[in-house]
Amino acid sequence: MEEDNKNSFKVCRVCLGCYPSDDCLSLFHVENGRAISDLIISIAKVEIVKGDSLPDCICNECFHELEKAVKFKQKCEHSYFTLINDTFKNPLIPKVDIKEELSFDNNCEFDTSFHENSVETEFEIEDKNIKKSRANDLSLECHDCGELFKSKCKLRVHWKRAHQSSYLKCERCKRQFKSFKAYHLHKKISPASCTVAKFIRIEGEGKNRMFYCKDCDYKSIRVKDMMNHYLCHSGERPFTCSICLKTFTQHSSLSSHQENVHKLYKVEGTCHVCGKYLKGRNKFYKHLKGHSEKNQQCVICNKIFKTKKTLKVHMQRHADIKTLSCEICGSRYYTISDLCNHKRNVHFKDSKVYKCDLCEYVANKNETIKKHRAKHTGANIPCLVCGVFLENEETYLLHQKRHTDKQFQCTLCEKSFYRKRYLNDHMRKKHGHGESGPKALTKKIQVKKESSVIIQYEDINSLSPTVID
Template structure:
């Protein structure tokens, strides 16, 4: 009857909390004494209340008795179900008093408050890096564990972040949401658009710590670093030639196989790589997307622009090992070595 009357005659002398039944008071007292009489038979973890033990044991049994009436998703305890149902009800009872943003869970609000305070309470146990949000820590820890829980159902590729999977799927769908407002070129990923914008601005954010050379894209810097390390981990199993990039090896191997799968629809000429075809097609279209920042001259391939810019910068990256003379072009160095140093050897 006390359930209906609301009468709670059993009061805790430690904190003043009241209960309808003496058994409930007795269980509550364990929270003050620290006594944990209820032990899990699976992992030896102990609890002060039998209800907590029962909820915990569902981790081992996999039992999820609480089902969402909206989407049939199941949960191991009622509190998880209650929090989940707020997604369907669009109920967000927890509001930030700093910016007014609302959340479905109190923990989400607590994490959000760290953005305002600057506090980073979540520390990685592997590298001591700290984070504002628990979700950020969870994502970061996958760097150490190698966990990639998000799998593409098209090709089976795995990703550590859901956002990376979402962007990857556009490779299969062909969807390109990110468009350059300068030239209209579209990209599947925002990061690709950001890198592309550097072509128009001429900004080279990525610098080599070995020689100071700068690059428009992080991927270009990564490729360049193999010049210094001399690392060539990709070897052709047919002739033994090694390459610093896997893509270069794949193109090279087509020399052996004779496969030229990329065809120009204008003149039907075939090529061993998509990049070679793309460069060739500019002969027909007249497209010259690479513009010199110094003199307005334009080029159909980036390598031609790079070579041209040395006229303005005076850069001479090709060094003769015999006499130390420097050249702007590799072909000039080759002619110099062949003609000048060959004659020296003959005159000895």
């Protein structure tokens, strides 16, 4: 019984539906002298072969649709051959019956204007009755470029692609927008980019903009960088520390100040690579960057550096590019550290800004203060001028003569020395004279003995050296 039920249903090869066998026809059944499979092949690019293990039936609904398709195809072919063979007569052209008239002489004049006018009026009436297509006569002109279009949709697409960008552009900062809503919101808010655009020069539009500073050679593709750079020329310091009320030009400088001075760390944590605990945003990110970056090697001297930045600065030495200059003497240097060392050791040598927290010794370097403080004991006495430690007061008084009783002065410069051999060493190293140089170069002078210099400093409780304002 189950096999009979399975055999009583068949699958349609066209719609792939399952129908009873009574409602299906074989594809190889002959209808009107042609098999159903031949009809399907005539209208569709398919192959139907008997015994190809595919369904060999068609349902009644698909068969009726097939008959309609075959009739439509035959109708199209018939009309095509009719037009090709010039056997088609246009029903819109009226037939004019012309009566046979008697023959006239050549000299006889006959007025045919009435008949011509009557025929023309009939054609005009027929043309009025025929409805013309509105799409063919419609022509829409673009007001920006004058190009013509047949539909509003095409005109709208053309305008958006070709001309909309010129209307959605800020005249101040030359920024482009994708919609009128964003453009009007930008004009209403008037952001800082439009304000700073008055003081800079902008070239290009949209994403191709380049911002140039009018006061220097600085340029950038970001408006935010130009806003921060402009503060260097305007002198404004909009960022203020909430604790000490100190002002800064950059927000990053304010964050670094709060972390280094007030110990307000916004970022702190343990490195997941080496396990080191770090405090401070800059220290933490620089430490992580050191793990991610590979060692960089100089191709000229094969020296290895940890970061690309240090390698880039090192390559300036090979190229002899000194980008930094001293504003006092005009000397040029490769890095900012070289320039700072030059200023501290040459121009600001006497300005001692670092002070020891255990005594009144001052120096111009923080490293000198650290080395000096490590030598402090309960018995030794430090010299406040050079920082040397002495065992007792007698040696301390003798040592002070080195700073006060300088009797030998150089005739080529303003320096003076406590002993003559110090002067000879100075002459040999600085001025190129030997130890047995001419006596005219040295002269003995009397210097008034001065008491020990008393310098007043503020009491500082912290153990680390501090900077004197």
